[in-house]
């Protein structure tokens with residue numbers, strides 16, 4: 001907890017954010033959270049009390065690596081929107097509860113959703129516009145409008161040589177995804193200390209929750225199932241260790257050690273996990289099974305100075321629109337469009353969805 005004095009010291013640097021809004025927020029992109037904090041005389045303890053957990057929750061990286069723009073954007077939303085700070089869980093798994101209804105929505109309007117069908121190459125016409133997509137299967141997909149929502153690291157490799165000298169595409173080189181590891185851990189009994197979403201200050205863990213409590217589909221009154229984000233997991237994100245290169249067992253052992261430290265009266269000493277060996281006799285919960293999901297290139301690294309390289313969604317290619325969380329929505333496609341323009345894009349999108357069926 002911050003003292004009253006520390007709270008008072010923290011408030012003034014945030015006033016320009018409230019008064020000037022987005023221009024002030026965007027201008028802080030050259031500073032890391034830690035640099036901003038020191039430049040504006042915020043108390044040092046706000047780093048360990050607030051910013052470590054906040055930075056790792058927002059981009060899975062430490063505050064000395066994260067751009068202050070990210071933190072200020074979130075804070076501004078929390079302060080200005082009635083429901084800005086609400087958290088909620090899906091009542092089940094994402095494929096069934098999010099993706100399936102979206103796919104049904106598209107299909108009900110005559111579109112199609114094709115899975116497991118990666119793009120291999122973007123093939124262009126003489127004028128630089130897209131001729132077709134060459135799929136890894138060898139099929140060609142012809143469309144009226146193409147919308148890419150591929151991650152930045154994939155899109156960088158996909159830029160056709162005809163576009164490579166265009167400044168719009170060159171700026172992609174300045175962006176990259178960070179590695180993230182997601183863990184699912186099933187315990188033999190209920191952990192009582194975790195009953196909601198936790199934003200951790202642990203050096204190894206980011207957000208985590210007991211899904212047996214927070215998510216209807218995984219409800220279990222007897223046994224806990226933790227879902228955790230293991231972060232930072234590489235030097236680019238602030239960590240000292242490249243955890244992506246470690247084995248699943250090494251990652252789980254480190255996590256069990258961290259959980260043992262955080263919940264000393266709950267986690268049992270278990271020979272299988274050496275990092276739990278100093279647990280006392282009160283700890284009873286042992287791990288039944290686990291899954292480790294490593295994503296070597298995940299969300300884009302919002303490190304200082306990157307915001308200016310995020311491309312707008314309206315590309316210089318007439319039949320290509322860029323999407324994805326690494327593209328810039330500020331002044332971009334939707335916000336700068338008139339209603340008529342949006343209608344036109346929406347109808348083109350529908351045509352594109354229909355024309356994905358035109359495989360040659």
Ligand SMILES: Cc1cc2nc3c(=O)[nH]c(=O)nc-3n(C[C@H](O)[C@H](O)[C@H](O)COP(=O)(O)OP(=O)(O)OC[C@H]3O[C@@H](n4cnc5c(N)ncnc54)[C@H](O)[C@@H]3O)c2cc1C
Pocket residue numbers: 117118119120149150151154180182229298299323324325326
């Ligand atoms: C562990 C974790 C927890 C998160 N929690 C939250 C949260 O609670 N709230 C929140 O708002 N955000 C959260 N995020 C962030 C959020 O998941 C991302 O911002 C979001 O998924 C980005 O969406 P996207 O469509 O840009 O990219 P992605 O979801 O990464 O989609 C990119 C797609 O491109 C596809 N693709 C790749 N290569 C090809 C190819 N060659 N051809 C065709 N397709 C290809 C991929 O298969 C993928 O489906 C979380 C992220 C992580 C990693």
